[in-house]
Amino acid sequence: MTRTLIVGSGFVGRAVAARLTDSGENAVLASRRPPEAATAPWIPLDAADAASCARAVDRVRPDRLVLVHGPSDVTWCEAHPERAAALHTAATAHLTAAAPGCRTVLISTDNVFDGSSPENDESTPTAPANAYGRAKLRAERIVRETADGTVLRVSLVYGWEPPHTTKWLNYFSACAHRLRRGEPVEAPDDQWTTPVLAADVAAVTAAVLAAGAPSLLHLGGPDRISRAAWAEAVADGLGVPRSLVVRVPKALGRYASRPVNTCLTSDRLEDFLAARGLRVRGVAEGVRTLLEDAP
Numbered sequence: 665m666t667r668t669l670i671v672g673s674g675f676v677g678r679a680v681a682a683r684l685t686d687s688g689e690n691a692v693l694a695s696r697r698p699p700e701a702a703t704a705p706w707i708p709l710d711a712a713d714a715a716s717c718a719r720a721v722d723r724v725r726p727d728r729l730v731l732v733h734g735p736s737d738v739t740w741c742e743a744h745p746e747r748a749a750a751l752h753t754a755a756t757a758h759l760t761a762a763a764p765g766c767r768t769v770l771i772s773t774d775n776v777f778d779g780s781s782p783e784n785d786e787s788t789p790t791a792p793a794n795a796y797g798r799a800k801l802r803a804e805r806i807v808r809e810t811a812d813g814t815v816l817r818v819s820l821v822y823g824w825e826p827p828h829t830t831k832w833l834n835y836f837s838a839c840a841h842r843l844r845r846g847e848p849v850e851a852p853d854d855q856w857t858t859p860v861l862a863a864d865v866a867a868v869t870a871a872v873l874a875a876g877a878p879s880l881l882h883l884g885g886p887d888r889i890s891r892a893a894w895a896e897a898v899a900d901g902l903g904v905p906r907s908l909v910v911r912v913p914k915a916l917g918r919y920a921s922r923p924v925n926t927c928l929t930s931d932r933l934e935d936f937l938a939a940r941g942l943r944v945r946g947v948a949e950g951v952r953t954l955l956e957d958a959p
C-alpha cells in the first residue's frame with residue numbers, strides 16, 4: 665500500500681488525510697503540534713528544520729508527499745514577509761530533498777495573482793498580490809523542479825471548523841457561527857472568490873496524487889461570488905435575516921490585504937476530473953450540504 669506523508673495538520677491537511685484514510689489508504693499527518701482532532705496518525709515535524717524533515721521521512725518512508733503547511737495567515741505573512749518567505753521556501757526545499765523521487769503535491773494559492781483579472785487559469789502570468797503569495801510562489805518553483813511534482817493552486821477552501829479554535833476560521837465557518845448566534849457579519853461586496861468545499865479539495869488532491877496529473881493545476885469552485893453574496897447565501901441557508909450581513913468595502917476590513925479577485929478557473933482540471941468521474945460543487949450545493957451536516 666502507498667504511504668502518504670501530509671505536512672500540515674490544519675484545516676486542509678486534515679481533510680486530505682480523512683479522504684485518504686476513508687479510501688483505505690495509509691496517510692500520516694505531520695506538524696509541530698498535534699492537531700485538536702486528528703483524522704490520521706500524527707507525527708511531530710518542524711518543516712523549517714532540515715534534520716526534523718529527514719527524521720520524519722525516515723520514519724514514514726512515504727511514496728507520496730502533500731505539502732499543506734503554514735504559515736497560512738495572509739495578514740501574518742504581510743506583517744512578517746521575510747519570515748513567511750523563508751519558512752515556505754525552507755520547508756519545501758527540506759522536504760523535497762529528504763524525499764527525492766517522491767510523488768509530491770504542493771497545495772498553493774490564488775494569491776500568486778494580483779487580482780486584476782476576474783479569473784486566472786494556468787496560463788495567466790503570476791504577479792503575487794502580497795507577501796503570502798510571494799512566499800508560496802517561491803515554494804511552487806521548488807516543487808516544479810522535482811521529478812514528480814504537481815502544484816495544485818486552490819481558491820478559498822470552506823467547511824466546518826469548531827468556533828473555539830484559536831486560529832482564524834475559514835470564511836464559511838466564521839460567518840455561519842456568528843450568524844447562528846444572531847450576530848452581524850461584515851462582508852466585503854468588492855472581493856470576489858471561487859470557493860471550494862474542503863471535501864472537494866481533498867478528493868481532487870487524492871486524485872492528483874494518484875497518477876497522470878499535470879504539473880500545474882488550478883482548483884476553484886464553479887461559482888465566482890463576492891464575500892457578501894456568499895455570507896447572504898449562508899444566512900439564507902440558516903434561515904436568519906440577510907440584514908445581519910453588513911456589506912463593507914474590503915479596504916475597511918480584515919480582508920484588506922487580499923486581492924480584489926481570488927478566482928481560479930481551469931479547463932485542464934475539468935478534463936482531468938471528468939476522466940475520473942469527479943466534480944467540484946458550487947456554493948449553493950456546498951452550503952446546503954454543510955448546513956444539513958451542521959455540528
Ligand SMILES: NC(=O)c1ccc[n+]([C@@H]2O[C@H](COP(=O)([O-])OP(=O)(O)OC[C@H]3O[C@@H](n4cnc5c(N)ncnc54)[C@H](OP(=O)(O)O)[C@@H]3O)[C@@H](O)[C@H]2O)c1
Pocket residue numbers: 671672673674675676677694695696697698709710711712731732733734735736737751755771772773774800817818819820821822831834
Ligand atoms: N485554507 C485555504 O483556503 C487555502 C487555500 C489555498 C491554499 N491553502 C494552503 O494550504 C495550506 C494549509 O492551509 P490551512 O488552511 O490548512 O492552514 P492551517 O489550518 O493554518 O494549518 C496549517 C498547518 O501547518 C502547520 N505548520 C505551520 N508551520 C509548520 C512547520 N514549520 N512545520 C510543520 N508544520 C507547520 C500547522 O501546525 P503547527 O503550527 O502545529 O506546526 C498547521 O497544522 C497553506 O499552505 C495554504 O497556503 C489554503
